[in-house]
Every structure is written in structure tokens, then in C-alpha cells.
Amino acid sequence: MKSLVVIAIGKNTALACREQLHRLLGNQVNVSHYYAEGSLPHNIKADLILFASQLAYRRTKPYVNKTCPILIARRSINYHEVNKLFQISAGTDVLLVNDSLASANQTIALLQTLGIDHINYYPFAQGLISYPRLKIAVTPGEKERVPDFVDEIIDIKARLIDITTLVELLLQLRLLDLYAEFLSANYMQDILQLIKNGNQMIYESNKMKTQLETILNTVHDGIIATDEMRQISVFNPIAEKLLHVQAQNALHSPIDKITNPNILQIFQEKMNSQEALLKVNGHHLLVTVSTLYPETNDNSKVYTFKDVSEIRRLEESVRRKLLQEHNVARYTFAQIVGQSKKIRQTLEIAKKMSHSDSTILIQGESGTGKELLAQSIHNASPRHAGPFIAVNFAALTENLLESELFGYTEGAFTGANKGGSSGLFEAAHKGTIFLDEIGDAPLPFQVKLLRVLQEQQIRRVGSSNLIPIDVRVIVATNQDLKPLIKKGLFRQDLYYRLNVLPIKIPPLRERVDDILLLCKVFYQNYTHSKDSNQATMYFQYIAPYLLKYNWPGNIRELQNIVEYLLNICQNKPPHFTDLPEELQSSCNFKPSAAKNKNQLKASICQEIKQANQENRSIGRRSLAQNLIIPENQVRVLLEELAKETWIISQKGRSGLKINPLYENKQYHTPDSCDKI
């Protein structure tokens, strides 16, 4: 099951958003929530993190795992509740209470945009020093924040996550196909409610009619309403556009007098609260008809319709955003953790490569830090002040690739923006473009990429002009490209063009010396601890297992395991049995079972002897690591060896020493000394 976390500033907003999402996605997605005013755990992780507002994002982003995809919600007014405000007489002063001053101001702006401006709003949030002591408060779901001096509270309930955010969210969770229909039906419900509220208002005053019109004019769907006399009472601008009919020619006409075939088509549909797909002027429209007051004899109806290509356009625009993952390089070489010879050599080579402009091909298993390295190279290069554009081929449809990377001209394809658009290569001008997962690039695109690399110029889709570009290209792959070439999935000529400066990042299992260091760094990052000893102690019992594990997911996996352990064992160092199942079962070595106690003592003496000869200090921890046994077991064995006078334990840096009497002897137990 996918996971989604909503983070808001206040509890009520968090709960309302969670509730809205749970109602929509409950079967497919596990939705949980946090709020900045409550206790936030560190390193919040999910398939997607949704911030209820920009402010929530700014305040809580340090608590969120950097690798998780995030989205900041756009929230719209809760149409079901807003009509309560029309009961307040015009000119009344009210406090608008919300969880922060910024969100109070935002709600005021939203209400005013919707035309609900017959009352005077004064923002109020906790911590505000000066505010009028008014008797009426309006709040979007934050009743308990309303100050005591207020007599009447009008709760218009929390603002809901809007349709465009929901579509983005479903896309990111790869659930849009499953929910598209349901989503549009739900959305229609909201619009319907809006009209219903509006129709009541119309009877009440002209001012409210204007307000309703403002709302109707701002929605993105075509809306036609008919009253109980079967006359057209609403015909909004989108309806005009989609049906190619001017509102003034349709409004107030009885529907049986309508002759325009486009409108007729809508009315003739024998639908009852159902959806139908109509083709009008070459566009596919999804039409819904609903009866406004089913419980009465009133036959007022609302027809809503939208161009079905709209959702598609939205989808494309989100894909575009996904495609361009980042445009700033955050990492530098100094942030790449590693002391092993292999990683030091890799970094040395990469630093040299950063000075040139030639194409770099980074190869390495997933999670080894390829993107980290690409960013560091950019930041160390003469181009560091220019853009860093990261593109992930695995997230792309073939369709979109060319236009997004090379740009397009006006009219190049249906849906192309007016005036055309530049592509990511142009966006990376004077900087670096990072093409990740290059092994996934479709073959036809590979040909075009090769041409661009050779000619250093791009041609926008639909254009015959060549545009020169000054871009450094870094590509990465976790697949071995040679077998792909053999299978005809990767072009050999492109491979040679990319492989100018090849660099391999070794997998973590080949740089064992980095494992504990990385564990400590991630421990310190998560716990914000500055004490490196504390970090060392934390891993004392499990270090041998971590060192022996083969880390198929590399550093990303290690990062996850440290986080897992910190959740499972917050206050005490974890033991073997605390490790994730997968790691435990892959540890098919049972160290203590492999050797009996005396064999282990002999090995310990041997290790100490060797360290003494090499003038190296040796202690409990390094013994545990070398012999792959838990540190507390080493402690017990050392105590016995000390009692048996085989070793001398010295305080301070010099560590353990072998008793000079036994320097040239193999360890034996006291009762077997006669055998030696």
C-alpha cells in the first residue's frame, strides 16, 4: 500500500486534509498526518509528502526525508460551508481567525476573490499583538483559536485541497488512471453544491447573484443551469467557449425554443445524474446533469461539462515538473562521506574531471551516490555559477522527451504553448545537464541526443533553426551499457560519445571501510547529535554484521537501515535481533557458532600480537570488527584472557598488549599448558 503524509501548521487543518484524502484514497493509500504545532518526528518518510501550505513547508521541511517526493497543496474554500457568510449583514466587522497570520490573510484574499466581500475581515492569529475586539469571528475550522471575547463563531470549515493538487498527487502516486472518473464526479458535486447555494442566494439579493457569477466565472468547467420554468438561468464563459454560443443568446431562453445544435445536444441527452461523453465542435466533453432539488417538484437542473483533454494537459504539465527533478546542485565533494581507498581514488579522479568540459559517464549500482557526484562535479567546475539541470529518463514518456529536452515551436503539436517553449538543454546553457538512467533512453531519442552532443546545437521540435548551446553533459547509469548494446537497446556510437570521461562508483560492499563511517554520519544527521562517540557506541553490537552484509541497495539502503534502527531502538544500542529481517537472514555467518571459545581467545591473542608488532593500537571494537563477533562477547573474552595473564590491558591510547611471556606462544588454556 502506498503511503502519503500530510503536514500542516495546525492540528485541525492536518485532520481535515487527512480526512479529505482518506475519503478519496483510503483503499489504496495509507494517509497519515503531522502538524507543526505538535511533536514532529525526524526524517518523516512516505511515497509522497503533501504540505498543506507554503508556510507548513517552510516550517517543517527539516523534518522530512530529503529523498521523498513532496507537493505543496493549493487549497480552495469549502463551498459547502461558505454560504453561512451570507447571513452576516453587509458592513459587519469580523475577525478572520486562522492558525497563522499568513493563512488568515490568505483566507481573506480567497473569500474576497470569490466576491464574498460584503463584510470587513480583520485577520487574527495567536501571537498577534494588536487586533480589534470584535464580537463575530469567522474561521476555517480553527474554532479553538478564537479568542474568548468573541460571542459568535462562524465556522466555514477547513479549506479543502483543490482539484489540481489532487490530480498532481494522484499522478505522483501513479494512481490517476484509477481515480480520474471518481475525482471528476466528486468535483462536479462541489460545483453543484455551489450552484445550489447560489440559486438560493439569487432569490435573496442581486449582490449575491453577482457573487455567484464571480464564482461561476472562475471555475474551469462549462456550466448551464435551468430554472423550474425550464429557462436557462446560468450560462458561464466556459460554456460559451466550449459550445461556441454567446451567453446573451442563450440566457433566459426556454429550452424548448433552443435551436442551436450544440446546446441542444447537451439538453437532449437523456441523462439522470449521470455522465455522458459528447462530441461538440470536435471536442470531447464529459457532461453531467443533476437535478437541483430532487426532494421537491422543482425541476431546476444543472449541466456541467468539461473538455476531457484538460485532465490530460494537467497530467502532461505535472510530468514535466517530474521530469525536471532539480535545477540546483546542492552537494559538494566535501559532503561525500568516505575514507576507503576506492572512494578516495574515485573522488580524486572526479575532481580532475570537474575542470574540463568533456562528457562524463558515471556508472554505479543504484544508491551509490551518482547524482551526488554529478552535483559535486558541477559545483567544483568553472560552470558552478550556471544552472544544474537533472533529468531522469526513467520518469519520461517517449512522447514528451524530445519537446522537453529540446523545446518546441508554436503549433509543433496539439497542446503546444503559444509562442513555443525552450527545452531543458537551453535551460542548462552555461551550466551542466545531468541525464540520469541514460540506459532507459528510447532508441529514436538516442540518435537525436548523439547529434546534439556532436554538434553542440539543438533544434526545437517543429523548427528548422539550429540553436547553439554551451552545456556540459554528465550522464549516469546503473545498468551495464555493453549488454544493452549487444541486445540492440543502446546505440554503440552514442556509448562511445558518452564514454569520454568514464568514472565508476564502487558499490558499498567494496568499500567496507566506509560502512561504519556512513552509519555514524547518518546517525548524527538524524539525531542532531554532535557527539561522535555516542554514534560509535550506538552501533557497537551490530557493527560486525553491518560490515559483513553485502548492501545491494548501497548507501541509500544503509541510510534507510540507520533510520529504521533509530525508530526501533531509540535509547539503546541495537543488537543483532533488532536488525531488519532481510539483513539478519542474509547474515548466514554465525560468528560465535563458527569458533569455540578457546579458538576465539586464540584469535584474539593473535590479533593483539600482530597489532603490537606493527605498533598499532588495538581495542575491543576493532577486535569485534575483525573477528565478526559482538563487542560484549569480546569484552568477556578479554576479561578471561586478562585473568589468565595472557594479555595486559592498558588505559589510554596504547590499548591491549600481549604479555611478553607469551609473545611467541599459541594461546592455550591454563589446564592444557602441560600439552604445550
Ligand SMILES: Nc1ncnc2c1ncn2[C@@H]1O[C@H](COP(=O)(O)OP(=O)(O)OP(=O)(O)O)[C@@H](O)[C@H]1O
Ligand atoms: N558518499 C556519500 N555520502 C553521503 N551520502 C551519500 C553518499 N553516497 C550516497 N549518499 C546518499 O545516498 C542516497 C542515494 O544517492 P544518489 O541518489 O546520488 O544515488 P544514485 O546512485 O544516483 O541512485 P540511483 O541510481 O538509484 O538514482 C542519497 O540520499 C545520497 O545523499
